[in-house]
Every structure is written in structure tokens, then in C-alpha cells.
Amino acid sequence: MTATMTRRTAPYADNGGSATIDRLISMCHLTDSASVPGRWGETIISARDAVRMGACIANGSAAGDTWTPWVLDMMRQVRGVGDFGIREALPMGRSQIAIKNGWLLRDEDNEWHTNCLAISDTWVLSVLQRYPSQGSYDMDFQHTADVCRNMASQVLKTAVG
Numbered sequence: 001m002t003a004t005m006t007r008r009t010a011p012y013a014d015n016g017g018s019a020t021i022d023r024l025i026s027m028c029h030l031t032d033s034a035s036v037p038g039r040w041g042e043t044i045i046s047a048r049d050a051v052r053m054g055a056c057i058a059n060g061s062a063a064g065d066t067w068t069p070w071v072l073d074m075m076r077q078v079r080g081v082g083d084f085g086i087r088e089a090l091p092m093g094r095s096q097i098a099i100k101n102g103w104l105l106r107d108e109d110n111e112w113h114t115n116c117l118a119i120s121d122t123w124v125l126s127v128l129q130r131y132p133s134q135g136s137y138d139m140d141f142q143h144t145a146d147v148c149r150n151m152a153s154q155v156l157k158t159a160v161g
Contacts, residue, residue: 012040028056041104041113047128054117054124058098072098075119085148086118086125089156096120103144105133112140116148127151 012020021035021043030053032046060068075098087097098119105112116127127148133140
């Protein structure tokens with residue numbers, strides 16, 4: 001196990017592993033999701049359940065009254081490499097939108113498994129993707145950012161228009 005793998009999986013293991021995901025599924029009434037024992041990176045979730053999860057975070061069900069403001073504040077403060085996608089398509093202030101983006105190149109299929117989640121005061125939007133690597137991290141990463149941003153733009157046009 002590499003240092004990177006240890007850092008990534010330690011919070012998962014420290015908080016109960018797949019039992020944590022099972023609690024989230026139950027608490028947030030997710031219907032299209034499943035944990036894979038001991039394998040956080042193989043958790044199954046649909047875009048519909050990702051939106052449900054975001055709503056569960058936003059309404060306080062996931063973290064409770066004490067921790068929800070902190071969780072949302074941390075998600076609003078995302079900057080740097082993790083700050084891409086949905087927020088870029090929004091006309092409102094970026095600091096108002098809580099986000100969580102994820103990306104993982106899976107060795108077994110050489111495909112990127114990526115997700116973008118955004119939470120505002122009135123809506124939640126999620127974009128999940130899976131696509132083959134083109135062999136360039138920069139190109140692949142830009143593809144994820146572009147798809148998330150473009151999908152958010154299309155949803156906004158439909159919602160407003």
C-alpha cells in the first residue's frame with residue numbers, strides 16, 4: 001500500500017468502512033446505492049442518489065445541527081485542483097455553492113470514474129461520468145471539468161428558459 005492509498009483510505013477505515021456508507025444509504029434514503037465491503041472506491045451510487053445525498057447534507061439529516069454548517073462551509077471553501085465543474089457554470093457567487101468533486105482512474109478498466117456535486121440553498125446538482133482514459137492526465141481531467149460545467153449550463157438553461 002502506498003502513502004497516497006493510506007491517506008485516502010484512512011478516514012474511511014477510521015469511521016467504520018462500509019458501515020459508514022451503509023449508514024449514509026439508510027439515513028439519506030438512497031435507493032440506487034450499495035457499499036462494497038472494504039472497498040470505498042467501488043461504492044455504487046447513481047446520480048439520483050448523489051442528489052439525494054446532497055439534499056440530506058443540506059437539510060442537516062446527514063451531519064446533524066452541530067456539524068452541518070461546518071460541512072457546508074468546508075464544501076464552500078474548496079479551491080485549487082478540486083474546484084472545477086458545476087460552480088464554473090453558475091452566474092451567482094462561487095462562494096455560495098458547496099461542492100465535492102471526485103475523480104479516480106481505475107486500473108482494472110483504465111476508465112475514469114468521476115463525479116461533481118454542488119449544493120446551493122435551493123437545489124442540488126450531481127453529474128457522474130465514466131469514460132476511457134486518453135492517456136493524458138491533463139486532457140482527461142479537463143474532460144471531467146468540461147462535462148460537469150457543460151451539464152450544469154444545460155440544466156440552468158432548461159430551468160430558466
